[in-house]
Amino acid sequence: MASLSAHSQKHKVCVVGSGNWGTTIAKVVAENCKEHNDIFEEEVQMWVFEEQYQIPETSKHYDASNELTSKPQKLTSLINTFHENVKYLPNIALPHNIVANPDLLDAVKGATILVFNLPHQFIAKTCDTLRGNIVPFARGISCVKGVDVSESGCELFSESIGEKLGIYCGALSGANIATEVALEKWSETTASHVDLTNLVAESIKNASGKIQHLKSLPSEYPALHARNMKKLFHRPYFHVRIVSDVAGVSLGGALKNVVALGAGWVDGLGWGDNAKAAVMRVGIMEEVRFGKMFFADTVRAESFTEESCGVADMITSCGSGRNFRCAKMSAAEGKPISEIEKRELNGQQLQGTGTAYEVNAFLKMQGKEKEFPLFTAVYNILEGKYQAKDIPDLIEQKD
Amino acid sequence: MASLSAHSQKHKVCVVGSGNWGTTIAKVVAENCKEHNDIFEEEVQMWVFEEQYQIPETSKHYDASNELTSKPQKLTSLINTFHENVKYLPNIALPHNIVANPDLLDAVKGATILVFNLPHQFIAKTCDTLRGNIVPFARGISCVKGVDVSESGCELFSESIGEKLGIYCGALSGANIATEVALEKWSETTASHVDLTNLVAESIKNASGKIQHLKSLPSEYPALHARNMKKLFHRPYFHVRIVSDVAGVSLGGALKNVVALGAGWVDGLGWGDNAKAAVMRVGIMEEVRFGKMFFADTVRAESFTEESCGVADMITSCGSGRNFRCAKMSAAEGKPISEIEKRELNGQQLQGTGTAYEVNAFLKMQGKEKEFPLFTAVYNILEGKYQAKDIPDLIEQKD
Numbered sequence: 001m002a003s004l005s006a007h008s009q010k011h012k013v014c015v016v017g018s019g020n021w022g023t024t025i026a027k028v029v030a031e032n033c034k035e036h037n038d039i040f041e042e043e044v045q046m047w048v049f050e051e052q053y054q055i056p057e058t059s060k061h062y063d064a065s066n067e068l069t070s071k072p073q074k075l076t077s078l079i080n081t082f083h084e085n086v087k088y089l090p091n092i093a094l095p096h097n098i099v100a101n102p103d104l105l106d107a108v109k110g111a112t113i114l115v116f117n118l119p120h121q122f123i124a125k126t127c128d129t130l131r132g133n134i135v136p137f138a139r140g141i142s143c144v145k146g147v148d149v150s151e152s153g154c155e156l157f158s159e160s161i162g163e164k165l166g167i168y169c170g171a172l173s174g175a176n177i178a179t180e181v182a183l184e185k186w187s188e189t190t191a192s193h194v195d196l197t198n199l200v201a202e203s204i205k206n207a208s209g210k211i212q213h214l215k216s217l218p219s220e221y222p223a224l225h226a227r228n229m230k231k232l233f234h235r236p237y238f239h240v241r242i243v244s245d246v247a248g249v250s251l252g253g254a255l256k257n258v259v260a261l262g263a264g265w266v267d268g269l270g271w272g273d274n275a276k277a278a279v280m281r282v283g284i285m286e287e288v289r290f291g292k293m294f295f296a297d298t299v300r301a302e303s304f305t306e307e308s309c310g311v312a313d314m315i316t317s318c319g320s321g322r323n324f325r326c327a328k329m330s331a332a333e334g335k336p337i338s339e340i341e342k343r344e345l346n347g348q349q350l351q352g353t354g355t356a357y358e359v360n361a362f363l364k365m366q367g368k369e370k371e372f373p374l375f376t377a378v379y380n381i382l383e384g385k386y387q388a389k390d391i392p393d394l395i396e397q398k399d
Numbered sequence: 400m401a402s403l404s405a406h407s408q409k410h411k412v413c414v415v416g417s418g419n420w421g422t423t424i425a426k427v428v429a430e431n432c433k434e435h436n437d438i439f440e441e442e443v444q445m446w447v448f449e450e451q452y453q454i455p456e457t458s459k460h461y462d463a464s465n466e467l468t469s470k471p472q473k474l475t476s477l478i479n480t481f482h483e484n485v486k487y488l489p490n491i492a493l494p495h496n497i498v499a500n501p502d503l504l505d506a507v508k509g510a511t512i513l514v515f516n517l518p519h520q521f522i523a524k525t526c527d528t529l530r531g532n533i534v535p536f537a538r539g540i541s542c543v544k545g546v547d548v549s550e551s552g553c554e555l556f557s558e559s560i561g562e563k564l565g566i567y568c569g570a571l572s573g574a575n576i577a578t579e580v581a582l583e584k585w586s587e588t589t590a591s592h593v594d595l596t597n598l599v600a601e602s603i604k605n606a607s608g609k610i611q612h613l614k615s616l617p618s619e620y621p622a623l624h625a626r627n628m629k630k631l632f633h634r635p636y637f638h639v640r641i642v643s644d645v646a647g648v649s650l651g652g653a654l655k656n657v658v659a660l661g662a663g664w665v666d667g668l669g670w671g672d673n674a675k676a677a678v679m680r681v682g683i684m685e686e687v688r689f690g691k692m693f694f695a696d697t698v699r700a701e702s703f704t705e706e707s708c709g710v711a712d713m714i715t716s717c718g719s720g721r722n723f724r725c726a727k728m729s730a731a732e733g734k735p736i737s738e739i740e741k742r743e744l745n746g747q748q749l750q751g752t753g754t755a756y757e758v759n760a761f762l763k764m765q766g767k768e769k770e771f772p773l774f775t776a777v778y779n780i781l782e783g784k785y786q787a788k789d790i791p792d793l794i795e796q797k798d
Contacts, residue, residue: 276718
């Protein structure tokens with residue numbers, strides 16, 4: 001173990017978040033920390049937002065004579081006892097080297113790698129708590145899907161995290177339905193990571209063009225180049241490709257939901273697979289254009305056209321994703337998508353419609369609506385200005 | 400009509416072939432020749448391999464008192480009478496400016512644009528007949544899917560045609576299920592065309608690197624630049640993008656069938672949409688690698704990753720194509736694909752299995768099997784050396 005002898009310290013990993021996808025990623029990471037224990041400490045901390053949870057009587061863990069399962073208990077106690085996230089990822093055995101921890105600051109103590117995987121509305125508050133209380137040379141990676149688009153700008157979650165905490169933060173995204181990954185059904189993913197091994201000036205320009213000041217990783221630790229970052233996430237059932245383009249990785253996961261509405265509509269009209277594939281192709285090209293226009297310094301077309309976070313995630317979302325399914329029903333039944341959403345999603349909301357409005361507000365502000373005919377068409381159809389059948393006309397390139 | 404006054408001649412178009420896809424393309428082209436009659440002669444010749452055909456009693460054209468429909472008749476007479484290809488594209492009204500012609504040499508007489516759309520096994524013989532009997536400065540475009548791969552090489556149908564006839568021949572391919580296009584359900588396509596307007600040396604290097612001698616188009620005719628070629632094929636329901644890369648356009652339509660087998664297998668194993676999207680993504684990347692390795696001079700990665708002939712055709716083939724469907728049944732039922740093929744296809748053969756063997760023989764000969772792990776995995780699974788469940792392992796990039 002050459003790398004062990006060369007470094008006196010190993011990386012300590014904390015997963016910040018423990019929902020369905022957060023717990024799945026903690027499982028992946030913990031398996032790898034055990035396998036590559038020359039680079040990583042085996043124990044993986046997982047921060048859990050504490051809550052009381054009553055194991056249902058149908059659970060295999062339920063035992064009326066045991067107070068732990070017959071009465072509501074702390075979720076962390078249940079996870080650490082049963083090595084299963086009984087609430088958010090039931091029936092999936094977790095590696096025993098995952099430690100569920102309800103104390104955020106205790107969980108990140110000494111962690112040199114922070115994996116963020118929590119609902120985006122909790123990012124800001126969580127970072128406020130963490131600020132100044134983490135290892136200053138830590139590296140982060142955000143598994144939070146999407147970007148924060150508004151009239152005023154287009155912010156990557158990974159960069160918001162990185163800026164707030166003063167650390168480098170990459171992103172991980174791909175065609176990854178959490179429950180399938182948890183069941184170890186094979187998939188691919190894309191992780192963006194910039195090799196900061198030879199960081200000299202202690203500052204880098206991020207994807208939005210801002211200068212960020214960073215601390216070098218002390219030489220006691222194994223370098224966090226692409227190969228070692230890959231070792232943290234790559235499994236036989238979860239193939240990782242590392243790229244340098246954080247904006248591309250983040251944008252695909254958000255914009256695909258807008259495209260999935262368009263693909264669902266044309267499919268719902270009975271136009272068949274040709275038309276659906278055409279919407280997806282045009283959608284990928286608008287993702288590329290969006291990236292190049294607003295993150296010109298770092299974005300690479302290939303992140304959208306060649307990587308899991310781009311084309312593959314688009315395929316998955318337009319195959320079984322709920323934006324696609326609801327849009328398809330909407331066109332087939334001739335009903336507004338909001339009505340389908342209410343009927344099908346038990347009060348949950350489609351991400352695609354929200355993102356379509358946010359993206360449109362941003363593009364309007366930038367005076368760029370016309371350069372994104374598909375994104376604009378989806379918005380206008382949601383607004384009732386056009387119908388799904390107008391899509392070919394609205395995106396036709398006549399010359 | 401500025402272009403009319405500038406040119407004393409218009410382009411005469413002949414569609415060589417009249418099957419399901421051939422007749423569909425003739426319909427598209429005839430609609431455009433009428434619309435753009437400043438550039439094209441309105442009349443479009445369609446060469447039909449003559450046969451006797453008896454209209455079925457269930458047809459709306461059947462009339463027991465009319466000899467034309469109550470007895471077997473020449474297919475060309477039926478097409479020209481009913482403006483419908485009653486045998487190969489029934490129930491689709493054809494424009495009246497299509498003339499079905501059983502005489503190949505008469506059909507191509509004076510044609511400056513030849514659209515080839517016939518089964519690939521008839522190409523060689525048809526070209527033998529045409530050789531020396533066509534307008535020497537004609538331009539061709541081949542809608543024949545696929546390429547001719549064997550141990551000895553990888554030949555593009557468009558180039559075989561071009562070389563045999565001594566003309567430039569481009570290619571058209573995309574996510575185009577013929578019956579959907581015939582019904583004017585919206586789709587996109589990709590046409591490769593090199594602008595030879597300013598052809599000076601009368602010779603060009605084709606995609607395989609061979610020098611081809613060509614005749615300039617006389618200045619009496621409107622130039623055949625990309626904009627005019629687009630006008631020949633583009634319809635409100637059939638959106639055309641023109642590229643210069645004939646190899647990329649041709650390869651996608653062949654190699655996707657190999658990938659569709661892999662995608663069908665993982666789907667049949669119940670691995671879900673993540674895994675299927677991963678196979679498709681890897682497949683697109685192997686298409687790019689194949690193109691770059693064997694057609695390095697002209698091929699562009701974007702033809703596979705950004706165009707209808709690449710990514711969109713892959714999506715369609717892995718959605719409802721029969722290679723995909725049969726492979727899926729094969730994995731789900733645990734039966735060899737040859738058994739499924741017999742049961743499901745009424746004696747027809749899957750293209751994917753044939754292409755997988757041809758591509759493998761070619762790659763073996765070139766010593767390049769290892770650089771195409773997915774294509775090689777598909778071949779080895781067909782051969783029984785591996786199973787579908789081994790795919791992730793076989794294509795894993797460990798470093």
